[in-house]
Amino acid sequence: DIQMTQSPPTLSASVGDRVAITCRASQSISTWLAWYQQKPGKAPKILLYKASTLERGVPSRFSGSGSGTNFTLTISRLQPDDSATYYCHQYETYPLTFGGGTKVEIK
């Protein structure tokens, strides 16, 4: 199985800050990576797919980069509504797997 490792597990930042979350795959997944945002008690919500393609309706302050084994989700200007847990997800190979999550808190 492909292991997905996210860092940091938690981060605390101020409104307007630029924050970055990294995701590493245990083997190459090309760009078959998606990012989700999850708020407590809710289903995950797709933010980006194919590593860097923004889902329709998602604010442009979210961006993604990377290929192979190393990926980054960047929030360019953190907003209060961005307080959530973020997961990466590889869909290159079955079984599909997810990262351990990064909880983003607003200072």
Added chain:
Amino acid sequence: QVQLVQSGAEVKKPGASVKVSCKASGYIFNNYAMHWVRQAPGQRPEWMGWINVGNGNTKYSQKFQGRVSITSDTSASTVYMELSSLRSEDTSVYYCARIGVTTFFQHWGQGTLVTVSS
């Protein structure tokens, strides 16, 4: 708009089975595969399996092989996930999730909490 509406919360005893439904609307049901993902409290999502609702073909995670069954009723635009031989570690929120243009999860159901407790 795409909607996936799941059945309500369940409480089951160890050894029992549970069947969760997911009713789809807002798109051509046969055109998209449906997956099931579960998430234990405080844990990462975990993929369980998927069904090609057009032909009924399924693929399951090895972890659940032999315990999980995913079926569909095209006349009702509904997908079902049945998990048997339940144990306490199966206590999770279970989600159905429809793929997008490729196998990322573009749409999710609201989730169904399954609690396994004696």
